[in-house]
Amino acid sequence: MTEQQITSLLEQLHQGDRRALARCISLVENDSEGSDSILRQIHPRKEIPVIGITGPPGAGKSTLVSALAGWISEHQKLNVAILAVDPTSPFTKGSLLGDRLRMTEHFNNPGIFIRSLATRGALGGLSAKTIEITDLLKAAGFDMILIETVGVGQSEIEIASLADTTVVVFVPESGDEIQTIKSGIMEIADLFVVNKSDREGADKLVRSLQTTLHERPYSGWTIPVLKTVAFSGVGIEELFNQINQHIQVSGKQSTHKEELLYQRALRVASQQLLKKQRFENFKAELIEASALPGFNLYRFIAEKIS
Ligand SMILES: Nc1nc2c(ncn2[C@@H]2O[C@H](COP(=O)(O)OP(=O)(O)OP(=O)(O)O)[C@@H](O)[C@H]2O)c(=O)[nH]1
Ligand SMILES: [Mg+2]
Structure with a gap:
């Protein structure tokens, strides 16, 4: 891409052109030529709220996000972007098609933009890519950004560093596991939702979550x-x-925003580092080195980054 093409693409992006946005997202998603230049020239509006929605597989996150976006579009007349992040490991296939199908009701609503992001198990890739694409959305004139991610392993913890507000979704059946749910997911929640509350056990889970919350110190x-x-x-x-x-509440706490920014910067920085040429054959070199007698991981890495 020439600088001129990038300039014109950026101009369209900042005017809210959806096709230019889709193009920019694809370029960034694939690390294509021009993506670095685009990212360095965008003007994300930092006041745009990012809402992370996480929870166990099948909890109804996509359905919830879709309903929320529809409600916001209809009643608040706001433009909403939905980013469904699939942190699927490289070994399994994601449910992206399912997500798309469930959100088809919004296909003809110009106030709602939907995009899925597969992360292909890239090293450090999930959150850095999500951060970059979220910034594209923030530059493209949306009023609110909803990010859905399945709560498996690290992903829900990572989403908390991207989102101004993190919503953790459970279902009544989660009740039995609530005692064993990793404290990590309890720590990141700004809001709990018990979805599928048409099913038995919802009130019981609500009470049990409230009890757990009462034990925590008040933080404003x-x-x-x-x-x-x-x-x-x-x-x-x-x-x-x-x-x-x-x-409103968290917006007044500048330390909250500063911490989120710091977390994002760390993730982008580590991903940029890994993109450097000397890491191109990192996996192959690592495996080769590990086969040698006396291999030491820490010495190997120290040599690599020095
Ligand atoms: N009974 C009931 N079913 C629901 C509710 N919300 C969603 N579902 C159903 O639950 C199933 C899973 O919904 P999804 O929205 O795909 O759940 P998800 O959490 O996005 O799933 P993954 O992205 O695959 O983790 C679908 O069959 C939905 O129709 C609800 O409130 N009550
Ligand atoms: Mg989903």
């Missing part, structure tokens, strides 16, 4: 526990209101 925000039925829209308005309140 009372974490709400909400019940939703995503596919019929029950609880969606309250969810929006609570998200909105959290945005």
